[in-house]
Amino acid sequence: MANKPIVDFEAIKNNLSNVSKPIQVLNENAEITDQEIFDTFSDDDLVEFMKKMVWERALHEQTMNFSRQGRMGFYAPTEGEEASEMGTVLAMKKQDYLLPAYRDVPQLIQHGATVTEAYLWSRGHVVGNKFKARSMMPQIIIGAAYVEAAGVGLGIKKNKEEDTIAFTYTGDGGTSQGDSYEGMNFAGAYQAPVLFIVQNNGFAISTPRVKQTAAPTLAQKAVAAGIPSVQVDGMDILACYAVAKAARDYMVAGNGPVMIETLTYRFGAHSSAGDDPKRYRTKEQEQPWFEKDPLIRLRKVLEDKGLWSEEQEDKLVDEYKASFKEAIKEADNVAPDKVSDMLKRTFEIPTPEMKQEIDKFEAKESK
Amino acid sequence: MAKKTYIQAITDALDIVLEDDPKTLIFGEDVGKNGGVFRTTQGLQDKYGEDRVFDTPLAESGILGLATGLGLTGWRPIPEIQFMGFSFEAVDQIAGQLARMRFRFDGLKNAPVTIRTPYGGGTHTAEMHADNLENFFTGIPGLRVVMPSNPYDAKGLLISSVENNDPVLFMENLKLYRSMKDDIPDGKYTVPLDKANVVREGNDITIVAYGAEVNEALKVADTLAEKNVSVEVIDLRTVSPIDTETIFKSIQKTHKVVIVQEAQKMAGVGAQVASAIAEGAILSLDAPVGRVAAPNSVYPFALGEDIWIPRAKEIEEKVNEILNY
Numbered sequence: 001m002a003n004k005p006i007v008d009f010e011a012i013k014n015n016l017s018n019v020s021k022p023i024q025v026l027n028e029n030a031e032i033t034d035q036e037i038f039d040t041f042s043d044d045d046l047v048e049f050m051k052k053m054v055w056e057r058a059l060h061e062q063t064m065n066f067s068r069q070g071r072m073g074f075y076a077p078t079e080g081e082e083a084s085e086m087g088t089v090l091a092m093k094k095q096d097y098l099l100p101a102y103r104d105v106p107q108l109i110q111h112g113a114t115v116t117e118a119y120l121w122s123r124g125h126v127v128g129n130k131f132k133a134r135s136m137m138p139q140i141i142i143g144a145a146y147v148e149a150a151g152v153g154l155g156i157k158k159n160k161e162e163d164t165i166a167f168t169y170t171g172d173g174g175t176s177q178g179d180s181y182e183g184m185n186f187a188g189a190y191q192a193p194v195l196f197i198v199q200n201n202g203f204a205i206s207t208p209r210v211k212q213t214a215a216p217t218l219a220q221k222a223v224a225a226g227i228p229s230v231q232v233d234g235m236d237i238l239a240c241y242a243v244a245k246a247a248r249d250y251m252v253a254g255n256g257p258v259m260i261e262t263l264t265y266r267f268g269a270h271s272s273a274g275d276d277p278k279r280y281r282t283k284e285q286e287q288p289w290f291e292k293d294p295l296i297r298l299r300k301v302l303e304d305k306g307l308w309s310e311e312q313e314d315k316l317v318d319e320y321k322a323s324f325k326e327a328i329k330e331a332d333n334v335a336p337d338k339v340s341d342m343l344k345r346t347f348e349i350p351t352p353e354m355k356q357e358i359d360k361f362e363a364k365e366s367k
Numbered sequence: 368m369a370k371k372t373y374i375q376a377i378t379d380a381l382d383i384v385l386e387d388d389p390k391t392l393i394f395g396e397d398v399g400k401n402g403g404v405f406r407t408t409q410g411l412q413d414k415y416g417e418d419r420v421f422d423t424p425l426a427e428s429g430i431l432g433l434a435t436g437l438g439l440t441g442w443r444p445i446p447e448i449q450f451m452g453f454s455f456e457a458v459d460q461i462a463g464q465l466a467r468m469r470f471r472f473d474g475l476k477n478a479p480v481t482i483r484t485p486y487g488g489g490t491h492t493a494e495m496h497a498d499n500l501e502n503f504f505t506g507i508p509g510l511r512v513v514m515p516s517n518p519y520d521a522k523g524l525l526i527s528s529v530e531n532n533d534p535v536l537f538m539e540n541l542k543l544y545r546s547m548k549d550d551i552p553d554g555k556y557t558v559p560l561d562k563a564n565v566v567r568e569g570n571d572i573t574i575v576a577y578g579a580e581v582n583e584a585l586k587v588a589d590t591l592a593e594k595n596v597s598v599e600v601i602d603l604r605t606v607s608p609i610d611t612e613t614i615f616k617s618i619q620k621t622h623k624v625v626i627v628q629e630a631q632k633m634a635g636v637g638a639q640v641a642s643a644i645a646e647g648a649i650l651s652l653d654a655p656v657g658r659v660a661a662p663n664s665v666y667p668f669a670l671g672e673d674i675w676i677p678r679a680k681e682i683e684e685k686v687n688e689i690l691n692y
Contacts, residue, residue: 126473129473130472141464147431148432150436151435151436151438178428179428346469347469347511347533348474348532349533352611
């Protein structure tokens with residue numbers, strides 16, 4: 001018998017790692033690594049991108065402050081993920097549907113919810129879910145948005161809505177849940193216009209990406225569903241925007257879904273509820289990521305072009321933070337939720353028992 | 368008017384809702400060309416096209432996620448879960464997402480989804496095919512659970528379920544699919560949700576039942592009528608919410624009650640009826656509440672079903688026990 005195996009599984013396995021480099025426009029030294037994409041942006045575009053990231057960073061800082069003051073409920077920090085979140089969401093149009101995960105509140109605000117509503121969502125008030133945007137509320141079950149997005153995508157297709165797609169987000173941990181495959185597979189089978197975005201920040205709470213899956217990339221998880229996918233430098237807003245926009249253009253031309261994996265990092269904890277990243281991350285591991293801060297690299301480019309200054313940024317941050325303080329005051333003034341209203345919104349047609357309970361609670365609440 | 372089986376009545380209802388509302392969609396595993404594994408959707412794809420009646424990949428969470436998303440974009444989905452035991456795969460989408468949609472959006476958006484699924488034993492199916500999971504799903508706020516016991520109700524309740532903007536879990540009894548026929552009016556009629564039906568009037572004792580057990584209760588009523596015992600039989604029809612008013616009214620007349628369910632005794636529908644009676648009508652009773660249910664084992668394999676599922680004999684024994692208390 002010859003030694004040659006019938007199937008060379010080792011070679012097949014090694015070939016799984018044979019993936020192309022993540023798409024990048026600006027590297028961490030603010031050097032342009034893809035001139036062709038870079039040239040598609042005007043100076044105004046670059047300033048706009050910077051403003052959005054400064055806005056998101058300011059939102060994060062102010063929200064953490066509110067959180068420390070005990071004025072917030074559940075909050076998932078976003079510092080470090082500005083390029084991934086703002087880059088992709090800026091490729092959206094108003095008519096697009098958004099199915100965000102819990103860390104994607106900044107995108108929801110960009111898509112039409114108010115900061116006041118976002119704060120009320122965080123605190124757990126129903127008014128926080130009454131935004132006007134075409135969006136689901138931030139999803140807590142990490143894979144669920146993917147299956148729902150397949151339905152939204154099919155709905156868009158059946159409605160024959162032109163120039164409209166669905167954007168949905170999950171994290172690296174979310175790709176382990178069966179729903180993420182089911183969602184991509186359904187969207188693929190129906191060629192529904194859904195942009196699946198995986199923001200791979202390296203950790204699902206404390207579980208590192210390498211313990212999440214043996215797959216060399218998360219992007220290639222879409223391959224099994226027949227969906228084109230790509231990795232992007234998630235600390236580079238120009239790359240994130242360019243790829244999301246290209247994906248959107250591809251889909252509105254009548255092609256099926258696309259998946260994007262952004263390689264990003266959350267600088268802080270998983271949530272403001274007290275998990276301590278020092279338990280599962282080392283300084284040495286984190287330092288290279290801090291150096292990739294998406295704000296630093298774009299700021300350098302803008303400063304070199306004379307389009308940005310520290311004073312300008314400080315002024316913007318002050319303005320943004322003042323607006324967030326106004327927003328939380330507004331949130332403070334919203335009356336507490338009532339049990340009678342909870343009962344009324346459970347069903348459109350109240351059940352006989354609920355009618356009695358509504359009467360009972362209305363009587364109590366009017367006292 | 369024509370004699371139709373339970374399954375033909377359901378097909379009739381689906382045909383009507385597809386005809387009436389262009390936003391209704393039927394989808395699930397094998398519902399298209401094959402017409403469903405029981406032929407419930409037979410002919411509907413030919414008549415309404417693949418855009419309205421279509422097959423899905425084999426993934427229950429995906430099917431229900433699709434329903435949620437389609438609901439959000441203005442459609443009125445009628446997804447099918449091929450067998451109720453498969454619905455465990457979709458519990459997050461049903462309980463965690465769909466049933467909460469209206470609540471989460473403060474009424475701004477509805478989830479007008481009717482999930483159809485066959486359930487129930489006595490047909491010797493493979494494991495995970497027959498489970499009576501109403502006990503499980505009736506504990507979910509925001510979800511109606513409807514379980515018709517006969518072809519006439521099946522058609523009228525299904526039309527009501529689809530036309531309603533609240534999500535409904537519509538459970539179709541496997542054993543009843545082809546074992547009974549009714550005179551069914553042609554065209555559209557509805558049977559109201561949330562309303563129990565007094566299917567037989569009587570004065571001596573009330574039997575509260577639903578699904579296939581209603582027919583067992585009626586057999587008992589026939590047998591006892593020969594012994595001059597007058598049995599009132601109530602068919603719940605909607606098992607969540609439960610129409611307690613109809614039950615209380617009956618008990619105030621008969622003063623005795625036996626509650627019958629095909630599912631395991633633990634928690635669930637019968638327990639809910641018993642506790643509602645304890646809260647709202649206990650002084651009308653002059654005997655303990657009688658209960659007939661399957662034992663609290665895992666759902667049996669095919670050859671164990673016939674001795675496990677309570678049928679007329681067990682109901683009759685319990686009714687006699689309560690009558691002679």
